Amino acid sequence: MMLSRSCISLLELASADMLNFPQTPRSLPRVITTPGIISEAEDGNMTDQDSDTPEPRQKKIIVANFLPLNSYKDAESGKWNFSLDEDALVLQMKDGISSNSDIVYVGSLKVDVPATEQDEVAQELLENFNCVPTFLPPELHKNYYHGFCKQYLWPLFHYMLPMCPEYGNRFDRLLWQDYVSANKLFAYKVMEVLNPSDDYVWIHDYHLMVVPTFLRRRFKKIKLGFFLHSPFPSSEIYRTLPVRDDILRALLNTDLVGFQTFDYARHFLSCCSRMLGLNYESKRGYIGLDYFGRTVYIKILPAGIHMGRLESSLNHPSSSLKAKEIQEQFRGKRMILGVDDMDIFKGISLKLLAMEQLLQQHAALRGQVVLVQIVNPARSSGRNEEEVRRETCTAAERINRTFGFPGYQPVVLIDRPMEIYEKTAYYALAECCIVNAVRDGMNLIPYMYVVCRQGTSKMDEALGISSESSSHTSMLVVSEFIGCSPSLSGAVRVNPWDISGVADALNSALTMPAVERQMRHEKHYKYISSHDVGYWAHSFLQDLERACKDHDSKRCWGIGFGMCFRILSLSPNFRKLSIDAIASSYKRMKRRAIFLDYDGTLVPQASIIKTPSPEVISVLNTLCADPNNTVFIVSGRGRSSLSDWFSDCQNLGIAAEHGYFLRCNCGSEWEAGPLDEGFEWKKIVEPIMELYTQTTDGSYVEPNKESSLVWHYQDADPDFGSFQAKELMDHLESVLANEPVAVKKGQHIVEVKPQGVTKGLVAEKILSMLINDGKSPEFVLCIGDDRSDEDMFESISNVASNSSLAAAPEIFSCTVGQKPSKARYYLDDTVEVMTLLQSLSASGSKPQHRPDALVYFDKAE
Secondary structure, three states: OHHHOOHHHHHOOOOOOOOOOOOOOOOOOOOOOEOOEOOHHHHOOOOHHHOOOOOOOOEEEEEEEEOOEEEEEOOOOOOEEEEEOOOOHHHHHHHHOOOOOEEEEEEEOOOOOOHHHHHHHHHHHHHHHOEEEOOOOHHHHHHHHHHHHHHHHHHHHOOOOOOOHHHOOOOOHHHHHHHHHHHHHHHHHHHHHOOOOOOEEEEEOHHHOOHHHHHHHHOOOOEEEEEOOOOOOOHHHHOOOOOHHHHHHHHOOOOEEEEOOHHHHHHHHHHHHHHHOOOEEEEOOEEEEEEOOEEEEEEEOOOOOOHHHHHHHHHOHHHHHHHHHHHHHOOOOEEEEEEEEOOOOOOHHHHHHHHHHHHHHOHHHOOOEEEEEEEEOOOOOOHHHHHHHHHHHHHHHHHHHHHOEOOEOOEEEEEOOOOHHHHHHHHHHOOEEEEOOOOOOOOOHHHHHHHHHHOOHHHHHHOOOOOOOOOOOOOEEEEOOOOOHHHOOOOEEEOOOOHHHHHHHHHHHHHOOHHHHHHHHHHHHHHHHHOOHHHHHHHHHHHHHHHOOOHHHOEEEEEOOHHHOEEEEEOOOOEEOOHHHHHHHHHHOOOEEEEEEOEOOOEOOOOOOOOOOHHHHHHHHHHHHOOOEEEEEEOOOOHHHHHHHOOOOOOEEEEEHHHOEEEOOOOOOOEEOOOOOOOOOHHHHHHHHHHHHHHOOOOEEOOOOOOOEEEEOOOOOHHHHHHHHHHHHHHHHHHOOOOOEEEEEEOOEEEEEEOOOOHHHHHHHHHHHHHHOOOOOOEEEEEEOOOOHHHHHHHHHHHHOOOOOOOOOEEEEEEEOOOOOOOOEEEOOHHHHHHHHHHHHHOOOOOOOOOOOEEEEEOOO
């Protein structure tokens, strides 16, 4: 079986003419095997004997449910016959891929191949077509494709909830397992031809949404993109999916996720925010999601059509002959064209009702207007498709019976497979094209219609149109619920459910002046011809390369089990803080400075009870009692709260409100920063924050703050809270432009505070005090979890480069949680922080007098 073959053995099947792949073993991907250690294989080091090995050609591996092939078995000879499917989008994409890259297609065939013939077929397809077939057992393919994909996932993504069995299939865990199993087989086929250090993998559509997880698990730094051709539903619909998190996490295992429209991308981002708690932002025009140290980029670009394929079809002699036949058949009539698959979301019956109403309201059009409805074969079978077909036929018969007469049939229903040359003939002759889907992905029918209406010299000649005097026109009536609608600004957009509105739109299209129809056509043609399938593919792959450019500069760990697997990607110098290593250094040093955060560090960020536990008080007192330590808490909270909470810690230093208020121990007075005329700016900020609090459920203004004002929205709706926070920041920045304050955004907060007040500055101040007193620290520990702590990490690191110090201290900067940070180390959570502090307190000196080194805690963010 091909599934069991290695990457090398499969490549040996390729001919040099077609693939030109080197027959050499590939280096292992750079993956962390043990935290802190990179093996030679991971570093990509080559031995002397490999130095003359030719570099492998980069491949673009295109993964789709079906290969771009036509397949059939000759009944007499018993031989398989294969040919390229020129209409397949994944094949047409090659126009946008550099000739310096090889293209390999991975997918399944539309026919069943017996197990005994699979190896032979696979070898032929790889040698002759660069195709790697995924052979799915018939029962697995049925459950995966016709079961989970078509009967559950596809309706759900088109906003159809299975409220009862009569209106859709309920979620079936066994079908989901078959979906995962099929995706796993596709992933294995990709692995067989993948060179992970050079190749790019592009996965297509909802059939293969969990393939990224299997590939990322095997190759941590694989260059991986995904494009969704169907709609992505709003969070209210998507959240009903029982395996919603599994699919989201799988998509986030890619480097770039592409969508047809901004709406679909927005829905995906909203789901990531609401269900996984992820934040996203625009970075120089690119939307990025921060996910465990990796940035997953979002691409918004509708797919295009292959201009050359359509023009070739228009120039085909069969197309010209068919066009003459159609022209004669509908001579004296004005043709409206519809081309749709036979499924419940294409709105064919709604279109027919609109046509019926058009003829009722405008008697002059009877005998003049004909709706030609071409019905493509359904991609799946079931009760829904049968109902749509029956309803369509019934409506067409009723309209023809009511408004038809000898020589005139208002609705012509063509329900049979049709070659592309025949379709192009209908496109070229239709005065108006209507796409009335109630929900759809891209739908390239309007694009093809516009290009065919532009015509070619051969088609114009066949139709008797003078190329010198002809002015090409086209009119589009498109549903506002299809993916191509935003890109067709000259089309008449309709709500397909509004029958009267669609009828009026058709009448408007038929009665529009020729000059306006020509202008709309030219606008559409200019866009479609410049944004073809080659442009789409090139743009996506260009962004995929940009998204992957930092792969080799990061170290990667795989974490999580099953479908929850994801990659933690961090700086090469970033590692977990070892308790044994720091305890050894702690014992050796006589003067120590330790900096720690409070909220999110000593107390969980999500904890309702914010007061310090007895364990926290105990460990702080022990550290403070050590004669070699000076302990501080640097917090964003007010000094009154901190004084009450830590009244039992006599030797504890506190820096409140990010260091604006500072005291060295419980018995000393608070030192305050320079006051600015009584904080007059608060009179401006307070009513604004109060307004946003009233209009944002779950938000509040933090009380008891003297030097700053903080608006919290952690308990608000994630999307609305983020939106309101951005609006609040813009509002405050505009009204405080001339005030000596800074407006900052933190973790679910917006804060206004005096300029120059940061945790970094207060850390520098405290260290300077120690240095000036002749107690320059030999050991510095700083632990925090928030964005505000990053200033503290940076300031403490600057101490090591201070030339005035006789000897640089040993510095341990540590963030809580595995995430990108200026800190050199991390601990997983508050439990590990407490374990570390208890270990240090147990290994310190016996308490004698006031500490000489500094332990620094931050409380609130």
